[in-house]
Amino acid sequence: MTLVLIPVLAGAQVDAIVWEQGGGSAPAITANPEPGTYAVGVMVRLATTTVGTQIYYTKDGTDLVVVDGVITNGNLYTDKITIESTTTIKAIAVKDGKTSDVAAFEYVIGPPGPGDDALNQLASELVRVYSNMDVNDRKAMEDARARINAVPEQDWTQLLAPILNNLTDQAKNALGPDPCAKLRYFILDGLDIYYSPNTNVNQVAQQLKIFRSTYTPMITRVFKGGFTVEDIWSFILAVQDALPGQFTDQDLEDLLDKGFAIIEDRLQEWLNGAIYETLNKPEYQVFKNKLVEVGLNTNILMQTKNDLFNAAEPDLSAEQAVVKGYVRSRVELVGETTLLAGNTETYQLNAMRVNLASLLKWHSSDTAVADFTQGSTLKAKTAGTTIITAYWDTPDGLEKAWLKKFTVTVEPREETAAIRGKVRKQDGAPLKNVSVQLRQNEELRLETKTDYNGAFEFFAVTPGEYNLIIFAPGFLKVMFDIQIEPGKDINKEIELIFTISSDLDSNGRVDDTDLELFMSYYWQTKEGMPYDSVIDLFQDEKIDLKDLVTAGKSFGYSIQPLKAKHFSLPSRSRKFLADFNANGRWILLN
Incomplete structure (x- = not known):
């Protein structure tokens, strides 16, 4: 050995x-x-x-x-x-x-290079598009990546001929002894990021940073400064922004009618239009000038782009996947995605100047959790999650022609109860527009008014202890302590009796003493003394002339007629309250 x-x-x-x-x-x-x-x-x-x-x-x-x-x-x-x-x-x-x-x-x-604003924006946009691809789209991207990497080295000379044949000698020298290899590596590394549908924005951003770090020296040598990798990022983003403008009204009509099927026919037209539109903007004049300095122009770049796409994806399936992901990423969902069991939600999908919801089919992956009742109206049933898909009505629409996918979470509804009741006067007549409040720990939870029949109702009240408060000007305020138990509704018949003319001193009759008691409260506020919310008929936290007028109207319903007597009100009101004929009906006098 x-x-x-x-x-x-x-x-x-x-x-x-x-x-x-x-x-x-x-x-x-x-x-x-x-x-x-x-x-x-x-x-x-x-x-x-x-x-x-x-x-x-x-x-x-x-x-x-x-x-x-x-x-x-x-x-x-x-x-x-x-x-x-x-x-x-x-x-x-x-x-x-x-x-x-x-x-x-x-x-x-x-140390880190230049700022990352454009780079991070590009990473976010790529992930936004990749996140809206389905399994078929991702496979198309991966197949294109494999094909472009499998192109024989000798074929790259022909693919890059439009550039290599027009580059100035100075630019070629800046690329080194093998310009074709340098350009091939540059393109392959860029397409490697592009054709890898990574949905992790941090990983994509890191790939872009390494690409920038790798090729900044080369770009600086070729263009002699004044043009950077960041300019490439900005250009790509600008082309993306220009893409929606390439859709004509007829394109939109066909897209709505036929779905993604039209992309194959018009993709190149849209992409080329967006690129030319961007290159003709004033802010990219420097870029065009730099191309001319090294012997290139926009037509040469477009020809090379088309040749590369034909090599990587002869059927343009990957570019179709990108456009589909782009269109999907621009669809705005309007509607709640977290629902309580029993609730419904009608969704809208806004894109390309129209609401698409009514033009699509809607599907729930778990109809036991939630299902569509009509069009885009979803009924939440039981607790759980379901994936919602809006798609064009084609044979493979649910799988390939979907426009929006999102998850809906249905939360269990706590078993609640209702509080219902009717409010009437002592003679049995219904009282309308009576204020009804439901308070818990002195905090207002719900509030309503009685209808024409004196009825009121509170729905979906969660279990607990509450105070039910009913009041109306001229009537004694009523308050009940209520215990709400799950699923057990409460029904109440409530009778309001007139206040003020009632027996305030609890001696069994309405007399001068009751009126004198009321007068002692006159013109007091909640912060002042004395104050009693029962006397505050209008519930505005002060006892004033409105309360006196209302009290006078109710004196005719006293237990017994009052003696004829004058009571002078405070000087600021300059009015008198009197019952001259002792019939129990009091009037205000100037």
Whole structure:
């Protein structure tokens, strides 16, 4: 057994691989991007031009060990390496049992780069769209990612020909010795994020940060400053904002009639229109000028975009998935999603200038919890959760042509009771517009007034102890202590008797003493003394002329006629109260 410690060649990369067995040589292992300092993180690709060569690596600085021509540690390189902290990648090439010298690539992760406003907004928008994709949409995205990564390296020369054939020599030199590889890695890393429908906004934001950190040096070299990755983010967001404007009235009519089926026919038209509209805005003139400086223009970019999409998704299924997710993400749900058992809710879906609710079918995943009674009106039945789907009425609508999905939670309704009653006068006649209050611990819970028949009702009163208070001007206030038990309704027949002319001093008759007692309360407020809420007929926390007038009207219902007598009211009122004919009916005099 031969154990070989592979020496590490100092420097960023190796000019040649010296095979340990056979003595041959091969082109160097290259790393893209170049070793150096990057903010946040960097995505590194390793390569060699020798066909059939395998690359092994470590990314913690560990030396690679070979035993009888076999690497005993390290990882087989299959895809880009993501670095998020300072490290040294050590790599070795292996072919036909022969090994090369080790190449070392040091990457220093420095402080964060520029502000993340546009980046975070893009991450949020991507997640918003991805969260509105179904299983079929996600598969279309993953298939497109696999196809674009499987495009043979030699085919990329043709895919990128519109750009490579027009780039200035200075721009090509800025890309390095292999401009096609640089552009290919840039596009693949961008599409890798785009075609991976991740719904974790923090993870997407981190991917975008690493992408920015990886390619900022390249973009700076190519455009000589004045253009950044943030400008790309802003452009993508602007294209997204321009997309709804590409929908004509006919598009909307067809979308409402046929659902997502129209996307396949008009997708390219919508996307291209949004891109051209954005590029023609004044704020993107700098971007267009920068393209011209390096030999490009919008038509070249559009051609390359179309060629890439055709390679990744010949049927445009992934782009259709993105547009579907975008449309769904713009649908606004109006209506409560937490309901009490027994309640109903009618939902609206507002999107693209119209309410779509009445044009769609509605489905509840658990009809025992809640089910639709008519159109978009949902009836909550029992406690639990159900997934609501609004979809176009097509054969596969529920699965693929849904427009909105959301969860409804039904909470159990606490078993309650009702309080019902009727209020009448002493002669049995019903009293309307009588104030009825339900208080608990002196706090007002419910309030109503009696109807034309003197009836009142409180629904869904939760169990507990309450005070039921009934009062009307000119009548004695009535208060009951009520115990509400689950499911046990309470019915009360309540009789109101006139106040003031009643026996205030409880001596069995209404006489001068009762009137004098009332007069002692006149013009007092709740804060003053004396004060009695029973005397405050209008319940406005003061005893004033309104209460006196009301009292005078009720004196005719006294137990016995009062003697003719004058009572002088306080000077501020300058009025007198008298019963001249001793018939028990009192009047106010100036």
